Amino acid sequence: xxxxxxxxxxxxxxxxxxxxxxxxxxxxxxxxxxxxxxxxxxxxxxxxxxxxxxxxxxxxxxxxxxxxxxxxxxxxxxxxxxxxxxxxxxxxxxxxxxxxxxxxxxxxxxxxxxxxxxxxxxxxxxxxxxxxxxxxxxxxxxxxxxxxxxxxxxxxxxxxxxxxxxxxxxxxxxxxxxxxxxxxxxxxxxxxxxxxxxxxxxxxxxxxxxxxxxxxxxxxxxxxxxxxxxxxxxxxxxxxxxxxxxxxxxxxxxxxxxxxxxxxxxxxxxxxxxxxxxxxxxxxxxxxxxxxxxxxxxx
Numbered sequence: 001x002x003x004x005x006x007x008x009x010x011x012x013x014x015x016x017x018x019x020x021x022x023x024x025x026x027x028x029x030x031x032x033x034x035x036x037x038x039x040x041x042x043x044x045x046x047x048x049x050x051x052x053x054x055x056x057x058x059x060x061x062x063x064x065x066x067x068x069x070x071x072x073x074x075x076x077x078x079x080x081x082x083x084x085x086x087x088x089x090x091x092x093x094x095x096x097x098x099x100x101x102x103x104x105x106x107x108x109x110x111x112x113x114x115x116x117x118x119x120x121x122x123x124x125x126x127x128x129x130x131x132x133x134x135x136x137x138x139x140x141x142x143x144x145x146x147x148x149x150x151x152x153x154x155x156x157x158x159x160x161x162x163x164x165x166x167x168x169x170x171x172x173x174x175x176x177x178x179x180x181x182x183x184x185x186x187x188x189x190x191x192x193x194x195x196x197x198x199x200x201x202x203x204x205x206x207x208x209x210x211x212x213x214x215x216x217x218x219x220x221x222x223x224x225x226x227x228x229x230x231x232x233x234x235x236x237x238x239x240x241x242x243x244x245x246x247x248x249x250x251x252x253x254x255x256x257x258x259x260x261x262x263x264x265x266x267x268x269x270x271x272x273x274x275x276x277x278x279x280x281x282x283x284x285x286x287x288x289x290x291x292x293x294x295x296x297x298x299x
Contacts, residue, residue, distance in 0.1 A: 002114035002298040003038045004029075010120040012090035015078045019251065019282050020121065020139040027288040028118050028278070035295035039118075040108075042101040049096045052103055055150035056143050056175045062131050065141060069095075082136040085293055094120060095141045102148035102239075105275045106155065109237060114298045116242075116276040116291075117142060124163060124241045124279050125194060127174035134170055134194035145241050145277050146175040149182050152237055155298040157181060160235035162226075163188070165243025165279040166253055166266060167198030168206065172241065178202055187218070189246070189255055205229055207275055214248070214256035219264050227268055237273045242283030246288045251282050262290055266297045 011022035032039060048248060053062050065081075069092035072079045078088045098119035105115040105140045112148035124145055125138035131246055152159050161176065163169035163186040173196070176182045190198075197206040207221050230238070248256045276294065281287045 001112055002116060003040055003108070003112050003297060004032045004116045004118055005040050005042055005105055006118040007041050007097050009097050009204035010089065010094050010118070012088070012121050013094035013099060014088055018086065022120070023107065023284060024281065024287055025118055025120060027284045028291040031288050031291040031295060032116075032118075035299065037295050039069065042097045042105070043104050045093070045096055046098070049099060051240045052099055052147055052151065053142060056128065056146040057126070058129055059181070061128070064130075066092075082131070084136040085139055087140070087141070091121065091141065098123070098144050099142055099147055102144045102169045102275070102277060103151055106148055106152050109273055109275060110155070113273045114276075115274075116278075116294065117144070117154060118278050120278070123171070123277070124165060124169035125167070125171045127171040132171045132174035133196050137171070138167065138194060140171060143171050143175055145169075145239050146172045148239050148277065149176060152239070153181050158233060158235045159183070160185065160230060160238045161241065162230070162238055163241035163279075164246065164262075165241050166245040166250065166255065167193055167243070167280065168208070169241055170194045170196040172199070172203055173206075175205055183229070183235070185229060187221060189213075189253070192254060209255060211254040212256060213256055216262045217254070218246075218257050218261040222261070222264055222268070230268075230272075235272065237275065238269060240269070240274060240276045242276045242280045243279035244283070244286050247281075247283065247286045247290070249283050249286055252280070259286075259290055259293055263293060265299070266294050270297065
């Protein structure tokens, strides 16, 4: 059975004309309601947030972001921390609630084996110190999935992160590399932002696809590379960085992937305990259709 964790505050993180916008969530929640998926709210805000943030991020980074949060909120303005990534007046609350969503999902994973955290801002490009081996944080403030994977060690011995966003999860890799209890797998397009994810080592498995690759190439990597790794590892829980931006109709995608590839992933993961966490995906129709597919396969 699948549930959704969501809060309206996530729509308050916004900037004019930015592609990472609140309407993305409206499309997903519409699909959830049509499929009669139970929707829960994240935990209430508390000072525990700083302990959770520090599971993945340095105190220096946390303090820097807190100062910007305060400035944006007090002065009611939007502040760009790099060329892609903004903080608006209510980003502080949305960011904290996104983290609390994943923490709650981990706590509820004993009861529910499929959970979708429909959150903003996204997280997988945010490294331990923020920017990780690239030029920006790619719309991300705190790394929701990485924080969740670190917290999951409270309950589970074998944790796996599967990143299926169009872009390599460089921030996640930066945080969990060499962690003996966590494996990280990313399938992403080659030679686009953030320009990382070409090497595999220790607990890190990166699979980059040539531009123009479609379902044939994508599913080949899934069935011959990624699924065997997951099967052999047999994780206690999987956290999925779910980006629908690999789809060929996404405005950022240089791939020719369709929902057939996503269906292959969703069907394979049905036998595991899984927490999906929203990352990218900017075509509202695909966000709706992709979420509808996920919900229909996990009722």
